[in-house]
Amino acid sequence: MTRNYEAVIGLECHAQLLTNSKLFCSCSTKFGDAPNMNTCPVCLGLPGALPVLNRVAVALAVRAALGLNCRVNAESQWARKNYFYPDLPKGYQISQYDRPLAQHGFIEISVEGIIKKIGIQRIHMEEDAGKSLHEGFPDSSRYTYLDFNRSGVPLIEIVSEPDIRSSAEAHDYLRRLKEILEYIDVNDGNMEEGSLRCDANVSVRKVGEQKFGTRTELKNINSFRFVQKAIDFEIKRQIDVLEAGRRVVQETRLWNADEERTVSMRSKEEAHDYRYFPDPDLPLLALDPESIKQVAHSMPELPEARRKRFVQEYALSEYDAGVLATTRALAEFFEETAKLSGQPKSAANWIMGDLLRFYKDRNTDLKDLSTSPVKPKMLADMISLVEKRTISGKIAKMVMEEMCLTAKAPQAIIEEKGLLQISNIDEIEKIVSRVIEENPKPAEQYRQGKTGNFGFFVGQVMKATGGRANPQTVNEVLKKRLAG
Numbered sequence: 242m243t244r245n246y247e248a249v250i251g252l253e254c255h256a257q258l259l260t261n262s263k264l265f266c267s268c269s270t271k272f273g274d275a276p277n278m279n280t281c282p283v284c285l286g287l288p289g290a291l292p293v294l295n296r297v298a299v300a301l302a303v304r305a306a307l308g309l310n311c312r313v314n315a316e317s318q319w320a321r322k323n324y325f326y327p328d329l330p331k332g333y334q335i336s337q338y339d340r341p342l343a344q345h346g347f348i349e350i351s352v353e354g355i356i357k358k359i360g361i362q363r364i365h366m367e368e369d370a371g372k373s374l375h376e377g378f379p380d381s382s383r384y385t386y387l388d389f390n391r392s393g394v395p396l397i398e399i400v401s402e403p404d405i406r407s408s409a410e411a412h413d414y415l416r417r418l419k420e421i422l423e424y425i426d427v428n429d430g431n432m433e434e435g436s437l438r439c440d441a442n443v444s445v446r447k448v449g450e451q452k453f454g455t456r457t458e459l460k461n462i463n464s465f466r467f468v469q470k471a472i473d474f475e476i477k478r479q480i481d482v483l484e485a486g487r488r489v490v491q492e493t494r495l496w497n498a499d500e501e502r503t504v505s506m507r508s509k510e511e512a513h514d515y516r517y518f519p520d521p522d523l524p525l526l527a528l529d530p531e532s533i534k535q536v537a538h539s540m541p542e543l544p545e546a547r548r549k550r551f552v553q554e555y556a557l558s559e560y561d562a563g564v565l566a567t568t569r570a571l572a573e574f575f576e577e578t579a580k581l582s583g584q585p586k587s588a589a590n591w592i593m594g595d596l597l598r599f600y601k602d603r604n605t606d607l608k609d610l611s612t613s614p615v616k617p618k619m620l621a622d623m624i625s626l627v628e629k630r631t632i633s634g635k636i637a638k639m640v641m642e643e644m645c646l647t648a649k650a651p652q653a654i655i656e657e658k659g660l661l662q663i664s665n666i667d668e669i670e671k672i673v674s675r676v677i678e679e680n681p682k683p684a685e686q687y688r689q690g691k692t693g694n695f696g697f698f699v700g701q702v703m704k705a706t707g708g709r710a711n712p713q714t715v716n717e718v719l720k721k722r723l724a725g
């Protein structure tokens with residue numbers, strides 16, 4: 242850290258739970274529907290409407306808690322968080338306060354090879370607010386439109402301990418959080434659509450100092466890149482303030498992506514007092530150990546465990562295992578291909594090379610490979626064909642491309658295009674003879690000891706066979722014929 246200061250960072254992340262209906266009513270949670278389509282008296286906050294808890298949301302929140310190594314509380318309590326805002330028709334949000342769903346978890350991060358646990362203070366459930374859209378001319382705040390489709394959508398808030406010490410660590414924490422939540426089907430990780438949102442609390446202190454410095458809270462950061470930039474900007478700004486002999490003011494600051502700086506939004510003095518109190522409409526949320534156990538049993542293998550297993554079971558490098566385990570769909574794709582072909586290393590290479598390049602070109606989402614034209618069985622068959630020398634590695638590249646474009650099985654492509662490898666020695670000898678006949682000069686040079694042009698002959702034979710000749714046989718035959 243610059244000028245003997247150390248940063249202290251804690252992240253508060255909101256994640257929308259992947260339920261079909263809202264937290265306390267049966268309205269749809271679908272993103273992008275026409276404004277105010279998905280509303281009812283409960284999520285519009287009409288008088289007399291009563292909340293009914295969505296069980297699926299609770300199950301997903303418990304999954305998240307277990308995936309993030311938290312202790313799930315046997316009882317947690319719904320609380321009203323009171324504040325006024327046009328997109329909050331009840332005048333309060335139903336959240337959890339002093340008795341949250343889960344506590345005491347951690348995420349393991351790794352920055353520059355150093356592994357570190359970042360504590361998770363708490364995970365609590367709450368409902369989302371609606372959305373205000375500001376629009377108009379000449380200034381964009383002339384009209385405000387209200388869309389209550391998001392009102393009542395289930396969220397979890399994941400609050401980290403102030404254990405993070407750099408923007409790089411914050412970035413890795415977020416990346417892993419997103420990965421875990423996606424793996425366990427709790428959240429879709431879409432920061433652009435706002436289904437995963439993050440606020441960063443940042444302070445600085447002199448190295449060696451025990452006490453934390455005064456923190457600011459950064460809001461409005463909607464991408465990983467911005468999180469890192471906003472934190473870096475804020476660290477530098479706070480150090481400058483301290484170095485100038487002034488004090489950091491506790492406040493909320495907004496990240497302005499266009500100007501790449503944080504700007505003050507409200508100070509502590511204006512900060513809300515939410516006057517939390519237990520929601521009288523809802524009983525305690527009681528979770529018996531049995532139901533928590535059930536959720537635990539339904540959990541898939543988590544990304545970190547899967548990476549470690551890939552290294553051990555398939556002898557992959559840490560790097561390869563990391564790439565292949567970025568999403569559950571990709572990891573499963575790899576594992577199926579590896580098992581079907583019995584060639585994990587080839588499977589990894591093909592997927593990380595040609596296939597991922599193809600997905601990238603087509604902007605395919607690596608969370609959903611069910612629409613991929615290439616299936617594990619197809620790739621495994623192709624790997625076996627190379628292994629059996631039915632096709633050469635070079636031809637395999639063509640087959641792969643064709644599979645991506647047409648979704649045809651490799652055997653069909655090979656037949657259709659006549660791509661079978663020529664291993665028949667008689668056939669290769671014929672072609673080699675012809676190539677030598679057609680190139681008397683280089684052949685003569687070779688015989689006089691200038692054997693550096695051997696590759697030229699190999700190239701000619703390959704050209705004559707459309708790349709289908711078995712390279713090893715070509716080498717052998719050529720050496721013999723050129724010498725003779």
Ligand code: ADP
Pocket residue numbers: 249250251252253400401402403404442443444453454455456
């Ligand atoms: P609030 O409810 O006002 O946001 P919390 O105590 O719940 O306050 O803390 C919110 C977040 O701020 C947590 O992620 C925590 O780790 C972080 N945090 C607390 N103190 C500091 C500090 N001095 N510097 C940086 N982050 C901090």
Ligand code: MG
Pocket residue numbers: 253458
């Ligand atoms: Mg906060």
Ligand code: ZN
Pocket residue numbers: 263266267268279280281282283284285393
């Ligand atoms: Zn509703």
